[in-house]
Amino acid sequence: MSGFEPVIGVEIHVQLSTRTKMFCGCALSFGDPPNTHTCPVCLAHPGVLPVVNAEAVRRALLIGLALGCEIAPRSIFHRKNYFYPDLPKAYQVSQFDIPICGRGEFTAIRDDGTDLVVGITRAHLEEDAAKLTHAGGRRAGAEGSVVDFNRGGTPLVEIVTEPDLRSASDAGTFLRQLRQTLLFLGVSDCSMEEGSMRADANVSIRPVGSHALGTKTELKNMNSFRFLERGIDAEIARQTQIVASGGRVRQETVHYEPETGEITPLRSKEESHAYRYFPEPDLVPVVPDPAWVDDLRHGLPELPVPMRRRMVGEMGLSAEDAEVLTGSPELAAYFMAVAGEADPKAAANWVRGELRAQLREVGEEPWESRVTPSRMAALVGLLAEGTVSVPAAKEVLAEVIATGGEPAAVVEARGLGQISDEDALRDVIADLMDANPDQAGQLRDGKEKVIGFFVGQAMKQTGGRADPKAVQRLVRAQIGGD
Amino acid sequence: MPLRDLTASEQVRALAAGDTTSLELVDAHLAAVEADDVRAFLAVDAEGARARARAIDALPTRPPLGGVPIGIKDALSTRDVVTTAGSRMLEGFRPVYTATCVRRLEEAGAIVVGKTNMDEFAMGSSTENSAYANTLNPWDHGRVPGGSSGGSAAAVAERQVPWSLGSDTGGSIRQPAALCGIVGVKPTYGAVSRYGLIAFASSLDQVGPFSRTVTDAALLLRHMVGRDPMDSTSLDWPGAIALPTATDLTGLRVGVVEELMGEGVEPGVRGAIEASLREMEALGATVVPVSLPSTPSGLATYYVLAPAECSANLARFDGIRYGPSVAAETLLDQYEQTRGALFGPEVKRRIMLGTFALASGYYDEYYGRAQRVRTLIVREFTEAFRSVDVLASPTSPTVAFPLGDRTADPYAMYLADVCTIPVSLAGLPAISIPCGLSGGLPVGLQLAGPAFSENRLLDAAHAVEQALAFDTRPPGLVT
Numbered sequence: 017m018s019g020f021e022p023v024i025g026v027e028i029h030v031q032l033s034t035r036t037k038m039f040c041g042c043a044l045s046f047g048d049p050p051n052t053h054t055c056p057v058c059l060a061h062p063g064v065l066p067v068v069n070a071e072a073v074r075r076a077l078l079i080g081l082a083l084g085c086e087i088a089p090r091s092i093f094h095r096k097n098y099f100y101p102d103l104p105k106a107y108q109v110s111q112f113d114i115p116i117c118g119r120g121e122f123t124a125i126r127d128d129g130t131d132l133v134v135g136i137t138r139a140h141l142e143e144d145a146a147k148l149t150h151a152g153g154r155r156a157g158a159e160g161s162v163v164d165f166n167r168g169g170t171p172l173v174e175i176v177t178e179p180d181l182r183s184a185s186d187a188g189t190f191l192r193q194l195r196q197t198l199l200f201l202g203v204s205d206c207s208m209e210e211g212s213m214r215a216d217a218n219v220s221i222r223p224v225g226s227h228a229l230g231t232k233t234e235l236k237n238m239n240s241f242r243f244l245e246r247g248i249d250a251e252i253a254r255q256t257q258i259v260a261s262g263g264r265v266r267q268e269t270v271h272y273e274p275e276t277g278e279i280t281p282l283r284s285k286e287e288s289h290a291y292r293y294f295p296e297p298d299l300v301p302v303v304p305d306p307a308w309v310d311d312l313r314h315g316l317p318e319l320p321v322p323m324r325r326r327m328v329g330e331m332g333l334s335a336e337d338a339e340v341l342t343g344s345p346e347l348a349a350y351f352m353a354v355a356g357e358a359d360p361k362a363a364a365n366w367v368r369g370e371l372r373a374q375l376r377e378v379g380e381e382p383w384e385s386r387v388t389p390s391r392m393a394a395l396v397g398l399l400a401e402g403t404v405s406v407p408a409a410k411e412v413l414a415e416v417i418a419t420g421g422e423p424a425a426v427v428e429a430r431g432l433g434q435i436s437d438e439d440a441l442r443d444v445i446a447d448l449m450d451a452n453p454d455q456a457g458q459l460r461d462g463k464e465k466v467i468g469f470f471v472g473q474a475m476k477q478t479g480g481r482a483d484p485k486a487v488q489r490l491v492r493a494q495i496g497g498d
Numbered sequence: 499m500p501l502r503d504l505t506a507s508e509q510v511r512a513l514a515a516g517d518t519t520s521l522e523l524v525d526a527h528l529a530a531v532e533a534d535d536v537r538a539f540l541a542v543d544a545e546g547a548r549a550r551a552r553a554i555d556a557l558p559t560r561p562p563l564g565g566v567p568i569g570i571k572d573a574l575s576t577r578d579v580v581t582t583a584g585s586r587m588l589e590g591f592r593p594v595y596t597a598t599c600v601r602r603l604e605e606a607g608a609i610v611v612g613k614t615n616m617d618e619f620a621m622g623s624s625t626e627n628s629a630y631a632n633t634l635n636p637w638d639h640g641r642v643p644g645g646s647s648g649g650s651a652a653a654v655a656e657r658q659v660p661w662s663l664g665s666d667t668g669g670s671i672r673q674p675a676a677l678c679g680i681v682g683v684k685p686t687y688g689a690v691s692r693y694g695l696i697a698f699a700s701s702l703d704q705v706g707p708f709s710r711t712v713t714d715a716a717l718l719l720r721h722m723v724g725r726d727p728m729d730s731t732s733l734d735w736p737g738a739i740a741l742p743t744a745t746d747l748t749g750l751r752v753g754v755v756e757e758l759m760g761e762g763v764e765p766g767v768r769g770a771i772e773a774s775l776r777e778m779e780a781l782g783a784t785v786v787p788v789s790l791p792s793t794p795s796g797l798a799t800y801y802v803l804a805p806a807e808c809s810a811n812l813a814r815f816d817g818i819r820y821g822p823s824v825a826a827e828t829l830l831d832q833y834e835q836t837r838g839a840l841f842g843p844e845v846k847r848r849i850m851l852g853t854f855a856l857a858s859g860y861y862d863e864y865y866g867r868a869q870r871v872r873t874l875i876v877r878e879f880t881e882a883f884r885s886v887d888v889l890a891s892p893t894s895p896t897v898a899f900p901l902g903d904r905t906a907d908p909y910a911m912y913l914a915d916v917c918t919i920p921v922s923l924a925g926l927p928a929i930s931i932p933c934g935l936s937g938g939l940p941v942g943l944q945l946a947g948p949a950f951s952e953n954r955l956l957d958a959a960h961a962v963e964q965a966l967a968f969d970t971r972p973p974g975l976v977t
């Protein structure tokens with residue numbers, strides 16, 4: 017790319033899905049009528065004080081531990097001062113020079129199977145601003161603006177990476193797997209559409225081989241990873257063009273318009289130096305008990321990236337299977353439970369394929385369906401031991417989805433057991449040859465194309481219960497007969 | 499004896515004995531509030547107070563504070579009762595909740611009769627920065643009552659209420675107590691919940707009592723202290739506040755802060771303090787000089803830290819969610835015009851000072867440095883308390899000054915708190931008791947101790963109070 021390489025770091029804001037807000041007892045809510053979850057504290061009435069939500073601290077620690085961060089033995093809150101109607105105190109309580117989680121490292125897996133190692137600069141706790149809606153559009157002097165304070169004070173963790181990413185697709189890979197990790201931790205809904213996860217990217221370019229950092233721009237608040245990737249590519253292209261034509265990149269915040277693919281500057285970044293951070297005197301330092309932190313560390317669930325490695329390395333799954341099956345913590349837990357009682361590869365095949373396909377028809381997810389992991393495992397087992405054929409197994413699955421019940425019992429009740437008794441199958445084939453003398457003659461003369469005809473007919477006669485391999489063999493045995 | 503001449507403790511006892519009712523007490527004090535000529539109150543809740551008095555009188559057993567009236571500084575949030583913090587910015591503002599310390603006192607049987615005048619947002623030492631009225635000193639109506647809790651001090655000195663609440667950031671309880679000839683206590687930082695106290699400087703603010711006797715201050719404080727889940731900086735009180743009984747000071751080691759007895763202290767004030775120290779010796783105390791070399795830097799340190807905190811604390815007053823506002827074309831104009839029109843000059847001065855002290859490029863030089871000096875001051879106090887039990891000094895270097903005398907000179911006004919600020923920076927408890935007169939005006943003796951040494955301070959102050967027998971009745975006050 018014309019002798020330049022991009023240097024990208026990302027900042028991710030994650031709303032924690034705690035029961036209550038960061039500094040008051042108001043419930044978190046999505047979609048409730050505006051200003052129904054407020055109190056004197058989150059409305060910044062005169063005289064109120066913040067109290068730290070202990071569950072938010074616990075979740076921030078989980079995030080830090082999952083990202084391999086150093087946990088600060090003592091971290092403090094700061095006030096970040098600026099006037100805006102979405103910030104009722106006119107300062108955001110955040111963390112500044114001593115965040116709860118310091119340096120860490122996150123390893124993601126690229127599509128080609130290689131490791132993508134991203135340094136974590138920090139992860140800190142703060143509160144979200146309220147939601148401001150400009151009735152007359154974005155411009156100053158618009159018709160009117162309204163504020164919904166329901167969101168104000170929602171606990172946030174801001175994760176900042178080192179500028180370790182070198183392409184938009186790496187940024188996307190990192191963000192997707194970070195999101196999965198957060199979902200596995202159960203700390204956030206991580207919904208980009210609802211804004212419970214928001215990502216900004218800092219983008220700069222430099223000549224290949226250089227170690228200096230170029231002037232960076234901040235690509236703000238994209239509501240999907242795909243748009244963020246496209247935005248990064250567009251910004252890299254813009255910067256490359258500026259530099260290639262002898263210009264200089266300005267430090268500013270930019271916006272990517274997915275409709276047109278255009279990058280437009282938002283505001284000059286210089287203003288942000290006037291936040292006047294100082295230690296929040298209304299809060300005491302966060303000093304987590306080291307024994308508690310150890311407990312949290314040991315209690316971490318298996319996270320998706322290591323789980324994918326284990327699925328491929330120990331369980332023999334394809335990389336693609338592993339990626340799909342770790343798509344959500346619920347699916348991963350479901351699959352792991354099935355794989356604990358059945359052959360993992362066959363389990364992966366069935367869970368990924370037939371189970372999800374059939375459940376999609378009825379709008380259910382595996383973990384909430386009647387197909388418990390042990391029922392799924394039992395069905396995979398019946399197939400493996402040849403008790404049912406594949407078509408019969410699909411029928412059994414449909415029955416289990418519809419009514420529950422154990423697969424073996426369904427097979428029994430509906431007579432779906434596979435016929436592999438050769439005498440019985442020979443009788444079926446003999447009957448078919450009697451009924452179809454022309455094709456029988458061709459078969460005897462060695463015309464292989466009619467083999468399929470007899471196999472198909474035999475399966476039909478037995479309602480799919482015949483063992484297709486045995487039928488094939490027995491039909492073929494008629495060649496040259498009389 | 500007129501009901502208003504009873505101390506709060508005497509009123510509690512009279513109620514318990516059935517000699518009076520809460521309604522009688524409330525009526526007697528409300529009559530004085532209504533006839534007020536020192537302008538101590540900003541708002542009076544006569545109907546509410548009478549209703550609560552009747553309710554308490556109807557109870558089978560009286561709560562510990564019996565139904566005795568109290569005045570509350572207007573910096574404390576009181577549900578449905580207008581709370582302005584002395585500012586136009588909150589004119590007519592009716593809070594939706596009551597401050598924890600006020601609620602605790604109400605639950606213990608105190609009856610709030612009204613809200614007292616103060617310097618706007620507690621910034622000032624004379625109550626002349628109130629947007630609404632100048633409160634007059636009950637001892638001399640041409641002089642200030644001190645500040646910022648001047649209304650609460652004047653109301654007690656004038657016997658409109660037997661006790662009241664103030665808040666102290668750099669001296670705002672102790673200094674007006676001294677200038678009005680009454681008792682004022684600034685508790686250990688964290689001893690009393692700040693939830694509901696409209697913040698001036700959060701790391702320094704503490705709520706505390708005014709009363710005419712040390713015993714009354716102890717009784718009120720007893721029902722205020724203790725951890726509040728709504729205030730993370732509040733602490734469990736170790737034990738309980740005891741009512742003081744000491745009448746001698748045998749074994750007490752008293753350190754006299756040399757730096758606070760020198761230049762700037764009026765001769766009449768110094769004379770009264772020295773006489774009190776001799777009295778303490780006579781009561782059995784050992785009095786020794788102590789040096790706190792960093793205390794002269796206290797004032798400068800305070801005037802960096804407190805404005806820095808206030809610049810953020812007062813940023814919420816933007817006229818958008820509550821209080822009056824000035825309508826304007828753009829958002830920025832609305833902020834500027836609302837804050838420009840509704841904050842007074844001293845508040846604006848401190849917001850500007852604080853904003854500057856926190857500005858990028860100046861932070862280390864001002865805020866950072868002030869924090870380091872504060873740490874030094876804390877260490878010097880800790881060191882001093884290895885060899886003495888209490889530290890003594892004047893509360894204020896001067897007696898009450900004439901109205902208007904210092905309004906044009908902010909620095910002269912700031913000097914009024916030079917003796918009280920170091921104790922505030924160290925987060926320590928201190929009490930001011932009247933110890934004599936200078937030119938017919940009261941002089942306050944400040945006793946400070948280590949964190950959570952309130953019981954010892956109250957005991958020592960009680961012994962001195964009994965020995966000095968200061969008459970708290972201002973000249974000419976008719977009850």
Ligand SMILES: [Zn+2]
Nearest residue numbers: 040042055058
């Ligand atoms: Zn709230």
